[in-house]
Amino acid sequence: MGAAPPGPRAQRILERLQAVLYKGTGHDLGPFVINGKHDWRVEDIDGNMYLDLISGMASVPLGAAHPDITEAAVAALRRYGNEDTHYFAHEFVLPLAEKLLAITSSHLVRVDMALNGTEAVETAVRFMRRATGRPIVIGFMGGYHGEAGTAGAVGAETSDLSFGYRALLPGYVHVPYPNPYRTPFLVRPGGTGDGTIDYMRDHLLHHAIDPREVAGVVIEPVMGSGGCVAPPDAFWSGLTDLCREFDFLLCADEVKTGFGRTGTMFAVERWGVEPDLMALGKAMGGGVMPIGAVLGTERAMDFDDVSTGSTWSWLPASCAAALETLAVFERQPILENVRALEGAALGALGSLMEKYQQVGDVRAVGCFMAVEFVKDRVTKERDMELTRRVAWESLQQGLLVDASTTSLNLQPSLVMPVEDLARAFVILDGAIARAVG
Numbered sequence: 001m002g003a004a005p006p007g008p009r010a011q012r013i014l015e016r017l018q019a020v021l022y023k024g025t026g027h028d029l030g031p032f033v034i035n036g037k038h039d040w041r042v043e044d045i046d047g048n049m050y051l052d053l054i055s056g057m058a059s060v061p062l063g064a065a066h067p068d069i070t071e072a073a074v075a076a077l078r079r080y081g082n083e084d085t086h087y088f089a090h091e092f093v094l095p096l097a098e099k100l101l102a103i104t105s106s107h108l109v110r111v112d113m114a115l116n117g118t119e120a121v122e123t124a125v126r127f128m129r130r131a132t133g134r135p136i137v138i139g140f141m142g143g144y145h146g147e148a149g150t151a152g153a154v155g156a157e158t159s160d161l162s163f164g165y166r167a168l169l170p171g172y173v174h175v176p177y178p179n180p181y182r183t184p185f186l187v188r189p190g191g192t193g194d195g196t197i198d199y200m201r202d203h204l205l206h207h208a209i210d211p212r213e214v215a216g217v218v219i220e221p222v223m224g225s226g227g228c229v230a231p232p233d234a235f236w237s238g239l240t241d242l243c244r245e246f247d248f249l250l251c252a253d254e255v256k257t258g259f260g261r262t263g264t265m266f267a268v269e270r271w272g273v274e275p276d277l278m279a280l281g282k283a284m285g286g287g288v289m290p291i292g293a294v295l296g297t298e299r300a301m302d303f304d305d306v307s308t309g310s311t312w313s314w315l316p317a318s319c320a321a322a323l324e325t326l327a328v329f330e331r332q333p334i335l336e337n338v339r340a341l342e343g344a345a346l347g348a349l350g351s352l353m354e355k356y357q358q359v360g361d362v363r364a365v366g367c368f369m370a371v372e373f374v375k376d377r378v379t380k381e382r383d384m385e386l387t388r389r390v391a392w393e394s395l396q397q398g399l400l401v402d403a404s405t406t407s408l409n410l411q412p413s414l415v416m417p418v419e420d421l422a423r424a425f426v427i428l429d430g431a432i433a434r435a436v437g
């Protein structure tokens, strides 16, 4: 290890950055400056090494700068530079579109291009409204879908994110995410078997919103940034019944869960859910290039008059990176490793739960893991200060974890060996011990 972060070189750069960057971005920066990344290790310019359990917010699935994916992207860049793929197709468009349809539900038959996850969600919501002719979209409290107008409006991770503009974006309603640990709903006798669905039927759609005005539902199949929360099984059958009954479109935001993160190629597979639309991004570019996509059924995308995308969506190098990423999944047993990491994580998380009263809940779905710290296990009052302290102590011991939201999120590389994850949990355990004092 070099000088404890922030080391002297980082400190000088960070101070100057704070003076020129937008303050909101400047304040979010971590206390070091990256010199380089190797696999799932990050090196800072002061000589410190970190084990990375953030993975570029889940955009780097297969280790840093995977050589085959990087090569594919660089070769495409040399050959094409950029092209506005909305106007002129290149060699990679057809194989990528066909491949995406081949590896997802057979109901999904069309693809649209997006630059990233945010743009994919923006496009998906436009399609939902156009296909149904209805204005209202149902999102979930705790969900995150990006920072742009529509994506920001359908999301509701924490209220400060929409500070200043929530009132300017009508057409969205939010229901508490079906979170087994925090749901405010009881399962009532004679209901659907799921409290969230009962609430939607008995309250939201009965009192406040006429279902004839609802285009559909946008949901993360596993709530990612909001803390790795998987809905109970009964929720999914309740939701698909609801969508069928009222003709709502179901859009799965797989931007963070897609491409293996939850142990299946897409999280909806884990619950046998067949969405009408799917938004993709992040890991699709293999951690090398930005790219996103929207996949849809014929009903959800059977028109040509919705304007979508932007100049850099499906840049040739991004498509080449995405194709090579899928090829790596075909060549290597990555999903098996994800499930092995999930098993190891569940054991380690269980021990943390037993050891520390301050740990209110722990969760793991594939390579998505979270620890939720509380002031009191009975009241479940969140302890954000402790969450941030644990992240700080972890960082001082060479472990990067994400404390930017309501829980401590861990999202290791899908190809990290189980031994490295075990080492990360030893560091985390020590960090919690120090943080709780």
Ligand SMILES: Cc1ncc(COP(=O)(O)O)c(C=O)c1O
Pocket: 057, 116, 117, 118, 119, 121, 144, 145, 146, 147, 220, 224, 225, 253, 254, 255, 256, 257, 281, 282
């Ligand atoms: C579920 C989900 N959807 C959409 C987005 C937006 O993706 P991006 O920021 O890559 O555009 C994110 C980003 O964190 C996400 O987690």
